[in-house]
Amino acid sequence: MALMDTLKGWFGKAKEQGAELAEKAQPLMEKAKEQGAELAEKAKPLMEKAKEQGSELAEKAQPYVEKTKDFAQDAVEKTGAKIDELRDKAGSSDTASTAQSAVEDAKETAADAVGAAQDAVDDASDAIDSAAEEAKDKLEG
Numbered sequence: 001m002a003l004m005d006t007l008k009g010w011f012g013k014a015k016e017q018g019a020e021l022a023e024k025a026q027p028l029m030e031k032a033k034e035q036g037a038e039l040a041e042k043a044k045p046l047m048e049k050a051k052e053q054g055s056e057l058a059e060k061a062q063p064y065v066e067k068t069k070d071f072a073q074d075a076v077e078k079t080g081a082k083i084d085e086l087r088d089k090a091g092s093s094d095t096a097s098t099a100q101s102a103v104e105d106a107k108e109t110a111a112d113a114v115g116a117a118q119d120a121v122d123d124a125s126d127a128i129d130s131a132a133e134e135a136k137d138k139l140e141g
Helices: 002-088 095-140
Strands: none
Touching: 002 095
């Protein structure tokens, strides 16, 4: 029975100490809740600002998207025109060299369109990174 009394004593002390710690922690928990609420209030304007900047960024990126679409459309049209030109010349004796020239021109046109599209994507990416960094700085500041 001595062992049971010892275990009961340990568990009793542990229970008492747990209750004391919970009681001591209660004010700290309340303070943490209050500070959390204050921080949430302070963060609201910054979050709104970040949303606004995101909208502005989307508006700024729109011309790059349109530019990319335009370049892609031009590439398709130029390639189609070269293909039509190749078909028209198919009966001539220079068909092979004409075909090679048309293919090279189409490749060059497509490469130009891809390069322009990549430039537009890079510009949009830079604008996004800049806005994100600014929002992060404002949130941290």
